[in-house]
Amino acid sequence: MSGEVTDMSGDQTASSAGHKGSVTKAVIPVAGLGTRFLPATKATPKEMLPVVDKPAIQYVVEEATGAGLNDVLLVTGRNKDAIENHFDRAWELEAALEKKGDQQRLQRVQKSQVLGDIHYVRQGDPRGLGHAVLCGAAHVGNEPFAVLLGDDLIDPRDPLLPTMLDVQRRHGGSVVALIEVDPAQINLYGCAAVEPDEGDVVRVTDLVEKPDPDSAPSNLAIIGRYVLHPAVFDVLRETPPGRGGEIQLTDALKTLIDEPADDGGGVRAVVFRGRRYDTGDRLDYLRTIVSLASERDDLGPDFRAFLREFVATMPPEAGPGDAS
């Protein structure tokens, strides 16, 4: 991951009203049930599903620490022990690899243990993303922080978080990330109404969770990266369960749009045009693995040869007029 966070020393301190200070903490919610991936996620967290040979969550933690957020809080829940084990030491494994003299694999195993300062908090009941973020309130305290969803991967070649951190540093308030989606698919996402600001940075004027395509204010969908003002915690405490009976982060952000800037209000967005992979969705998960594996130096050449052969022998899809 490229892109260090700009040194913000000399700028406003984190305790000032606008909270345009340096961000050091990342909250990564991983307590969801992962129902779209059942039965694979019955006993294994979806964030631990391998993306080639690394669990999805490691890409996300690497993205956070690569952007300078060395204090990482994972919001976990039942059945998520594998995530804690992954970021812990694995003595027997290390000893076995050391004995074999397999330095390369040893380094790969150790990589996940030295990624920043990782903390955990449990979300007793998975009562929604907003509730998961609220579980991080005591750890985060009164400073702006990032939220990265544990199943949403941003390609390190297209850094997004450093831009969002920079927007929050310059303007205060909160920052979300948006992508343009097919208008017919907007009902799968939180959707933003926006006004232009500067280039790919826009002002958010309204947010709607999973709107009907006919009434959606735009085709701009919220993806799993946020830089939030700590005022969001007070708003979340007052936010009733919304769509699906869950406490929605989108609902809390909607409230923050209209709050005065001095109280931590205002929401901007960065429109992201890079590569993003939603590993919580089965089809996107498959696309992710094929894309990333085919680009790898070690696996790519053989895998691409296989793919070419596979596609060449694939029967054509039956068109609408072809049904017999």
Ligand code: UTP
């Ligand atoms: P998703 O809605 O994609 O997760 O939440 P889910 O509920 O696990 O997925 P499905 O729809 O049942 O397959 C996005 C992120 O927020 C976390 C999830 O772990 C995921 O990383 N999350 C969601 C929580 O931590 N707590 C919750 O209550 C809900």
